[in-house]
Amino acid sequence: xxxxxxxxxxxxxxxxxxxxxxxxxxxxxxxxxxxxxxxxxxxxxxxxxxxxxxxxxxxxxxxxxxxxxxxxxxxxxxxxxxxxxxxxxxxxxxxxxxxxxxxxxxxxxxxxxxx
Amino acid sequence: xxxxxxxxxxxxxxxxxxxxxxxxxxxxxxxxxxxxxxxxxxxxxxxxxxxxxxxxxxxxxxxxxxxxxxxxxxxxxxxxxxxxxxxxxxxxxxxxxxxxxxxxxxxxxxxxxxxxxxxxxxxxxxxxxxxxxxxxxxxxxxxxxxxxxxxxxxxxxxxxxxxxxxxxxxxxxxxxxxxxxxxxxxxxxxxxxxxxxxxxxxxxxxxxxxxxxxxxxxxxxxxxxxxxxxxxxxxxxxxxxxxxxxxxxxxxxxxxxxxxxxxxxxxxxxxxxxxxxxxxxxxxxxxxxxxxxxxxxxxxxxxxxxxxxxxxxxxxxxxxxxxxxxxxxxxxxxxxxxxxxxxxxxxxxxxxxxxxxxxxxxxxxxxxxxxxxxxxxxxxxxxxxxxxxxxxxxxxxxxxxxxxxxxxxxxxxxxxxxxxxxxxxxxxxxxxxxxxxxxxxxxxxxxxxxxxxxxxxxxxxxxxxxxxxxxxxxxxxxxxxxxxxxxxxxxxxxxxxxxxxxxxxxxxxxxxxxxxxxxxxxxxxxxxxxxxxxxxxxxxxxxxxxxxxxxxxxxxxxxxxxxxxxxxxxxxxxxxxxxxxxxxxxxxxxxxxxxxxxxxxxxxxxxxxxxxxxxxxxxxxxxxxxxxxxxxxxxxxxxxxxxxxxxxxxxxxxxxxxxxxxxxxxxxxxxxxxxxxxxxxxxxxxxxxxxxxxxxxxxxxxxxxxxxxxxxxxxxxxxxxxxxxxxxxxxxxxxxxxxxxxxxxxxxxxxxxxxxxxxxxxxxxxxxxxxxxxxxxxx
Numbered sequence: 001x002x003x004x005x006x007x008x009x010x011x012x013x014x015x016x017x018x019x020x021x022x023x024x025x026x027x028x029x030x031x032x033x034x035x036x037x038x039x040x041x042x043x044x045x046x047x048x049x050x051x052x053x054x055x056x057x058x059x060x061x062x063x064x065x066x067x068x069x070x071x072x073x074x075x076x077x078x079x080x081x082x083x084x085x086x087x088x089x090x091x092x093x094x095x096x097x098x099x100x101x102x103x104x105x106x107x108x109x110x111x112x113x114x115x
Numbered sequence: 116x117x118x119x120x121x122x123x124x125x126x127x128x129x130x131x132x133x134x135x136x137x138x139x140x141x142x143x144x145x146x147x148x149x150x151x152x153x154x155x156x157x158x159x160x161x162x163x164x165x166x167x168x169x170x171x172x173x174x175x176x177x178x179x180x181x182x183x184x185x186x187x188x189x190x191x192x193x194x195x196x197x198x199x200x201x202x203x204x205x206x207x208x209x210x211x212x213x214x215x216x217x218x219x220x221x222x223x224x225x226x227x228x229x230x231x232x233x234x235x236x237x238x239x240x241x242x243x244x245x246x247x248x249x250x251x252x253x254x255x256x257x258x259x260x261x262x263x264x265x266x267x268x269x270x271x272x273x274x275x276x277x278x279x280x281x282x283x284x285x286x287x288x289x290x291x292x293x294x295x296x297x298x299x300x301x302x303x304x305x306x307x308x309x310x311x312x313x314x315x316x317x318x319x320x321x322x323x324x325x326x327x328x329x330x331x332x333x334x335x336x337x338x339x340x341x342x343x344x345x346x347x348x349x350x351x352x353x354x355x356x357x358x359x360x361x362x363x364x365x366x367x368x369x370x371x372x373x374x375x376x377x378x379x380x381x382x383x384x385x386x387x388x389x390x391x392x393x394x395x396x397x398x399x400x401x402x403x404x405x406x407x408x409x410x411x412x413x414x415x416x417x418x419x420x421x422x423x424x425x426x427x428x429x430x431x432x433x434x435x436x437x438x439x440x441x442x443x444x445x446x447x448x449x450x451x452x453x454x455x456x457x458x459x460x461x462x463x464x465x466x467x468x469x470x471x472x473x474x475x476x477x478x479x480x481x482x483x484x485x486x487x488x489x490x491x492x493x494x495x496x497x498x499x500x501x502x503x504x505x506x507x508x509x510x511x512x513x514x515x516x517x518x519x520x521x522x523x524x525x526x527x528x529x530x531x532x533x534x535x536x537x538x539x540x541x542x543x544x545x546x547x548x549x550x551x552x553x554x555x556x557x558x559x560x561x562x563x564x565x566x567x568x569x570x571x572x573x574x575x576x577x578x579x580x581x582x583x584x585x586x587x588x589x590x591x592x593x594x595x596x597x598x599x600x601x602x603x604x605x606x607x608x609x610x611x612x613x614x615x616x617x618x619x620x621x622x623x624x625x626x627x628x629x630x631x632x633x634x635x636x637x638x639x640x641x642x643x644x645x646x647x648x649x650x651x652x653x654x655x656x657x658x659x660x661x662x663x664x665x666x667x668x669x670x671x672x673x674x675x676x677x678x679x680x681x682x683x684x685x686x687x688x689x690x691x692x693x694x695x696x697x698x699x700x701x702x703x704x705x706x707x708x709x710x711x712x713x714x715x716x717x718x719x720x721x722x723x724x725x726x727x728x729x730x731x732x733x734x735x736x737x738x739x740x741x742x743x744x745x746x747x748x749x750x751x752x753x754x755x756x757x758x759x760x761x762x763x764x765x766x767x768x769x770x771x772x773x774x775x776x777x778x779x780x781x782x783x784x785x786x787x788x789x790x791x792x793x794x795x796x797x798x799x800x801x802x803x804x805x806x807x808x809x810x811x812x813x814x815x816x817x818x819x820x821x822x823x824x825x826x827x828x829x830x831x832x833x834x835x836x837x838x839x840x841x842x843x844x845x846x847x848x849x850x851x852x853x854x855x856x857x858x859x860x861x862x863x864x865x866x867x868x869x870x871x872x873x874x875x876x877x878x879x880x881x882x883x884x885x886x887x888x889x890x891x892x893x894x
Contacts, residue, residue, distance in 0.1 A: 011364075012342055012346055012364075014329050014339070014342060014360050014361075015360055015756075016186070016329065016339075016756050017186055017756055017757075017772060018183070018184060018185055018186055018189060018756075020186075021186040021190060021768050021769075021772075022189050025170075025171075025189055025190065025192070025768070026170070030890070031767045031768065031770075031771045031885070031886050031890065032882060042363070043358050043363060043812065043813055044813060050363070051358050051362070051363045051813070052363070053358070053360055053363040055360070072125070073124075073125050074123060074125045075121060075122075075123045075125075075182075077172075079121040079123075080121075080123045080172065080175075080182050081172075081173050081182065081183055081184045081189060082121060082183065083183045083184075083185060083339045083342075084119075084339055084342045085118065085119025085120070085121055085122065085181075085183065085342070085343070085346075086121075087121045088120050088121045089121065
């Protein structure tokens with residue numbers, strides 16, 4: 001079976017949190033819970049005086065990749081609204097090629113799970 | 116054409132209205148309310164057969180936003196159907212001010228009462244006794260002068276923020292120096308091919324100077340256009356005391372001491388002139404006063420500026436060289452320039468930098484508006500007549516301010532309000548609040564003084580808003596409910612019409628309660644109070660076509676087009692083609708026809724015609740004796756994604772992003788003062804105290820703190836004296852009154868001093884309380 005994922009270019013993710021809120025809206029997720037969450041690595045100062053600050057949208061155990069939308073040829077709701085346009089949805093195979101072409105990206109392959 | 120790879124495409128080419136899965140989908144541009152700058156992002160609303168909005172989605176057809184939406188529009192359903200929203204006109208007796216004792220009335224009763232009161236105060240005290248106060252961002256914001264002059268017939272419009280410390284100081288500078296409104300960074304917004312359009316050139320360098328457009332979309336600039344350009348290769352320079360995300364992606368970040376921008380600007384000019392890095396051709400042909408400027412900026416060598424700004428001289432030289440060498444380069448200069456009494460001079464430096472490097476009105480540089488494109492300003496002003504015009508407060512004292520924006524000088528307004536019947540010229544008796552919640556620490560310094568003076572001395576007031584706010588709760592007798600951006604037909608014009616980008620249709624798709632839009636209320640109330648200005652219109656849509664579209668097209672035409680990119684107005688080098696001056700002659704619309712590096716207009720107003728540096732009124736340099744008591748430099752008001760100033764606190768998904776008002780403090784300082792991350796602290800300035808929640812972070816340098824503004828707590832007690840606990844964390848109470856520049860502009864909202872001390876109380880927002888109050892939608 002083809003695997004699908006989200007490719008996120010965290011070099012240019014500005015931390016606008018549109019993905020978080022878009023997801024909550026389309027899936028009716030209450031406050032205090034998330035389907036995708038922007039994790040915050042920084043800001044902290046490096047020895048050269050430059051700052052590290054990466055915002056990394058990370059799908060949670062609730063993410064179903066908006067399968068209802070993608071089946072209709074639409075983008076997942078988070079991808080559609082990302083202000084910086086740093087998210088891509090697609091097959092792992094295609095996204096892996098994109099990943100080779102541009103560094104500082106991360107590929108997630110989320111699937112809701114139960115334990 | 117895709118702007119980014121993940122862009123939606125499913126609805127490309129769809130008409131303005133279509134059906135999908137049993138829902139009616141309407142494409143439109145979003146603007147106000149919720150408050151935002153006029154960016155007009157593309158939005159699709161999905162409405163069911165009961166007329167209920169079930170979903171919104173970004174419109175991929177929009178040439179600038181391409182389907183992208185920020186959290187403030189993504190949550191529009193929570194806004195529209197929020198249980199706390201006011202859906203009908205209401206009234207209350209004057210003795211019930213501050214009490215939640217409102218009673219529903221009809222629009223007719225509301226309009227009749229207002230018209231009657233307007234007539235009463237005009238007859239008894241003169242029209243000038245009516246004071247119309249407005250806010251920012253929402254559609255009603257830029258309509259403020261027209262609300263006063265055209266709709267109600269008083270000369271006294273007032274944007275209440277001390278020194279009009281928002282946008283207008285920059286606009287005044289550009290009007291006087293360059294003969295144009297704010298020169299926006301060019302992001303190819305009006306060009307059909309956008310970044311790939313053959314007319315456009317990608318900027319080599321984008322400078323963000325005291326501006327954070329990503330969350331703010333300041334003045335209608337879609338901030339993330341900068342990210343689009345970065346990903347195509349533009350480099351960034353950030354001039355900002357704080358670290359923000361943009362500064363971490365900048366090759367150069369100058370973390371200057373707050374309030375010292377004019378010194379930095381002068382030094383950069385000096386480097387560029389001394390090292391002969393300037394554009395001789397542009398300077399010779401199109402600039403006035405170059406030699407005088409060169410002479411003046413010699414007084415600010417890089418070493419001196421370095422000492423003032425807390426930077427290295429080498430850093431300043433490098434920044435100047437990099438900026439001068441980049442072709443083209445663009446500077447986005449922001450609110451920070453407005454928020455100091457020396458800001459007009461800082462702005463003058465920035466314009467001089469743009470001019471002498473030849474970046475004005477070139478592709479990828481600073482875009483200025485075509486003189487034939489502007490909307491008519493001063494609606495209703497002429498019909499006031501010379502006598503009333505001469506009574507606008509402050510016209511003698513601050514002509515450069517009052518004459519330009521046709522607003523009363525706001526610091527003088529507070530003095531007059533406090534003086535009541537003893538006011539120097541005349542007392543204010545009636546108040547109007549249109550789209551403003553300035554008591555909540557937004558566009559006013561010393562809001563408690565405003566509150567006390569207004570409650571005591573304004574005899575009758577009405578307010579226009581979506582929500583009951585502390586401002587209206589404290590002061591008003593009538594409340595007019597405003598409809599949101601998906602509930603009315605109007606037009607959004609990006610950059611307030613100052614840049615040739617686009618006009619967008621704000622298309623109505625639902626009705627909620629009995630609410631009306633800013634333009635609709637303006638038109639209907641104007642017909643009753645000042646028919647002379649409105650009788651000529653056939654109906655609301657005829658009015659809209661004139662007021663918003665200058666009869667270039669009808670609203671109905673725009674509705675179907677949704678977005679009209681002003682391709683016909685796009686053009687560069689307009690100073691050569693005569694498209695900057697009403698007389699059609701080449702040159703700039705200034706007295707000398709050139710960019711005035713030496714400003715003849717400043718000279719005429721009694722201001723120094725050349726840039727100079729002045730220390731903030733309170734700083735380690737100007738008040739060393741106070742630094743023991745107030746050891747921090749205080750900056751305020753940085754933008755967040757979740758709120759537009761005081762707006763958005765009732766939207767649970769937004770509130771959860773930033774539940775409490777934060778003050779950023781460096782880890783070194785936090786250790787020294789015994790402050791833990793997340794602990795509440797008391798922040799005191801020479802002007803008072805409040806409590807905020809500490810965020811310990813290297814975002815700010817040691818010795819500097821940054822405080823959030825605009826907090827109130829709509830889940831708390833609405834009545835006096837609490838007023839939704841509006842005074843508890845109100846940082847604007849810490850900002851002084853009437854410490855403005857010579858022209859009346861600029862107050863130290865971003866360069867003050869304060870102390871920060873830990874407290875043992877915990878004021879954390881209970882998100883479940885917010886969810887209980889506002890999470891259950893009323894459909």
